Amino acid sequence: MNNSLIRLFKKAIAFSPDSFLLFTIPLRKFIAYFLLLNLIMFIPLTYSIFELDSSIQTLLGVQLTSAEGLNQLPETCEIVNERLICETDETFIASFSVNDTPIQVIMNAPDSVNADPYQLIMREDTAVLRLADATLDMDYRGFGYTPFSDLNALDDTATYTTLFDGFYASLRPFLALPLTFIFVGGYILTNVILLLTLSGFAMLFKLTIYDLPRYPNMIKLFVLASTVPGIINLVIGMFGLSAFSSLVYNFLTPFFAFLLYKRKDPEIAPL
Numbered sequence: 001m002n003n004s005l006i007r008l009f010k011k012a013i014a015f016s017p018d019s020f021l022l023f024t025i026p027l028r029k030f031i032a033y034f035l036l037l038n039l040i041m042f043i044p045l046t047y048s049i050f051e052l053d054s055s056i057q058t059l060l061g062v063q064l065t066s067a068e069g070l071n072q073l074p075e076t077c078e079i080v081n082e083r084l085i086c087e088t089d090e091t092f093i094a095s096f097s098v099n100d101t102p103i104q105v106i107m108n109a110p111d112s113v114n115a116d117p118y119q120l121i122m123r124e125d126t127a128v129l130r131l132a133d134a135t136l137d138m139d140y141r142g143f144g145y146t147p148f149s150d151l152n153a154l155d156d157t158a159t160y161t162t163l164f165d166g167f168y169a170s171l172r173p174f175l176a177l178p179l180t181f182i183f184v185g186g187y188i189l190t191n192v193i194l195l196l197t198l199s200g201f202a203m204l205f206k207l208t209i210y211d212l213p214r215y216p217n218m219i220k221l222f223v224l225a226s227t228v229p230g231i232i233n234l235v236i237g238m239f240g241l242s243a244f245s246s247l248v249y250n251f252l253t254p255f256f257a258f259l260l261y262k263r264k265d266p267e268i269a270p271l
Contacts (some may be wrong), residue, residue: 008031
């Protein structure tokens with residue numbers, strides 16, 4: 001099967017008229033090639049999702065509505081060597097609001113304190129965020145040396161962003177992976193629908209072109225034609241333009257399908 005995929009790639013890149021001889025290869029191998037091509041061209045998108053910091057809040061629908069309670073953090077505390085260190089045993093309380101939901105922060109909390117709904121408990125080595133129906137266990141791996149006195153010198157939003165980015169390092173594997181499945185899977189599904197739709201519309205030309213491939217072979221033609229647009233999509237994504245790469249892919253795929261078919265049949269009318 002791997003040899004078949006390599007042959008498909010080489011013929012598609014070369015725009016070889018011999019590409020049509022590959023139609024003897026089963027459709028399932030063309031589909032496997034198409035899915036593999038999609039996974040490769042969405043590598044930059046996958047990478048960008050895993051590299052998101054506080055900007056991921058836009059994807060999650062999280063909106064900070066108030067951070068006024070974060071402007072007086074205890075200056076006797078700091079995060080150093082992935083631990084919360086305070087000079088006293090005193091417990092400190094702050095708060096902020098996300099999507100108009102207040103979240104209470106309890107800092108330097110003893111191990112005996114359990115998180116109630118909508119509370120963030122910050123202990124020496126770990127932190128626990130409890131929402132309505134989920135409890136998230138975190139640590140301080142995402143923080144560098146962070147004296148709270150420095151945070152107090154920032155505005156409220158900047159303080160919240162610093163705390164979010166620090167704790168997001170603990171949550172990234174749990175949030176980024178589902179987002180990758182949703183977005184990358186959604187784009188691949190969209191491309192599959194595009195492939196089937198374009199192949200169906202192309203069959204209308206059978207009214208004037210008698211030797212037009214049958215529908216399964218038309219799907220194979222569009223799979224081959226999607227190779228170069230897929231590579232262009234990958235290159236564009238590497239420059240941080242993944243949001244626009246799909247538009248290029250959608251327009252170029254039918255164009256390259258025409259060019260590939262024209263290599264087989266030069267007698268058809270030019271564009």
